[in-house]
Amino acid sequence: MEFKKIQLNGFKSFAEKTNFLIEEGLTGIVGPNGCGKSNIVESLRWCMGETSAKSMRGSGMEDVIFSGTSNKPSKNIAEVLVSLSNDNKDGPLQYNELDEIEIRRKIEKDKGSKFYINGKEVRAKDAQMFFADLSTGAHSPSIISQGRIGALVTAKPSDRRAILEEAAGIAGLHVRRHEAELRLGAAENNLKRADELRRQQERQLANLQKQAEEAAKYKSISEEIKKVEAGLYYLRLLEIDNEIKVENEINNEADNQVKSFNDKLEDLSMKIIEKNKNVNPIREKNQENLSKIQRLNLELKSLDEEKDRLMMKYNQLERL
Numbered sequence: 230m231e232f233k234k235i236q237l238n239g240f241k242s243f244a245e246k247t248n249f250l251i252e253e254g255l256t257g258i259v260g261p262n263g264c265g266k267s268n269i270v271e272s273l274r275w276c277m278g279e280t281s282a283k284s285m286r287g288s289g290m291e292d293v294i295f296s297g298t299s300n301k302p303s304k305n306i307a308e309v310l311v312s313l314s315n316d317n318k319d320g321p322l323q324y325n326e327l328d329e330i331e332i333r334r335k336i337e338k339d340k341g342s343k344f345y346i347n348g349k350e351v352r353a354k355d356a357q358m359f360f361a362d363l364s365t366g367a368h369s370p371s372i373i374s375q376g377r378i379g380a381l382v383t384a385k386p387s388d389r390r391a392i393l394e395e396a397a398g399i400a401g402l403h404v405r406r407h408e409a410e411l412r413l414g415a416a417e418n419n420l421k422r423a424d425e426l427r428r429q430q431e432r433q434l435a436n437l438q439k440q441a442e443e444a445a446k447y448k449s450i451s452e453e454i455k456k457v458e459a460g461l462y463y464l465r466l467l468e469i470d471n472e473i474k475v476e477n478e479i480n481n482e483a484d485n486q487v488k489s490f491n492d493k494l495e496d497l498s499m500k501i502i503e504k505n506k507n508v509n510p511i512r513e514k515n516q517e518n519l520s521k522i523q524r525l526n527l528e529l530k531s532l533d534e535e536k537d538r539l540m541m542k543y544n545q546l547e548r549l
């Protein structure tokens with residue numbers, strides 16, 4: 230695979246869309262200090278998946294977005310597109326059918342970065358892996374920044390190993406091995422968690438089984454209790470029925486007695502009426518006799534008085 234083009238848009242000092250074609254042989258960029266030569270190299274590293282803002286000479290990743298000049302307003306989006314030709318079909322297997330591959334990284338203020346391979350959004354890791362498989366990348370020793378040659382010479386053995394691995398074309402494998410190790414670690418952790426979860430579930434199951442047994446026991450006991458209660462209610466109902474029957478009999482008897490008393494009362498009332506019919510004339514007669522007696526008494530009294538007067542006269546006459 231060969232790098233064919235770098236396109237910058239809104240990236241650092243490149244406010245407008247700018248294409249850098251990488252032709253056959255050696256390509257050099259010449260320009261005065263501060264014209265943006267290093268920015269082009271940085272754009273390549275950035276598109277390869279650089280994560281350190283410091284190594285992009287900024288304090289935050291959004292510093293790569295064109296910040297404006299006295300005569301140009303700032304931008305909100307920076308974009309870098311790296312175009313590779315795959316004529317030799319020597320790239321990663323999954324891209325072998327394609328003749329040209331475009332890797333694009335875009336950053337938008339407050340929204341972060343997005344990566345695309347041939348227009349399809351991918352993870353940052355996928356873009357990094359793509360370049361690792363091509364034995365290059367954002368930290369590749371084949372991209373040497375200004376003043377970094379000395380650092381390379383005095384690099385630690387582990388960093389030098391990275392240079393050798395890249396030269397041998399196995400950097401991608403190394404990254405993949407590391408990724409596989411990470412995945413393996415994660416899978417082991419997942420297994421451990423799954424095992425712990427299984428043990429937890431087993432404990433819960435045993436608990437639930439115990440609870441289910443107790444619930445079944447409780448259910449059968451409460452059914453027994455319900456049956457016994459129903460029997461008791463039935464017996465009580467029979468008792469109440471009998472009590473009602475006895476009460477009804479007593480009531481009927483009392484009703485009969487009241488009826489016979491009423492009959493007797495009616496009889497007596499009739500007799501009283503009859504008797505009253507006989508007594509009335511006697512009473513009137515009696516009244517009449519009483520009046521007569523009163524009259525006679527009055528007459529007797531006046532006769533007595535007459536008698537007394539005559540006696541007095543007689544006595545007077547006798548004395549004469």
Ligand code: ATP
Pocket residue numbers: 240241242243260261262263264265266267268269292293294295296297375
């Ligand atoms: P030298 O030859 O001195 O190393 P150079 O050609 O490599 O210089 P760069 O370091 O690539 O130049 O570019 C520096 C220029 O880029 C500075 O003028 C700086 O103002 C400009 N620049 C950096 N970041 C931004 C940004 N976010 N927006 C606008 N301009 C920027």
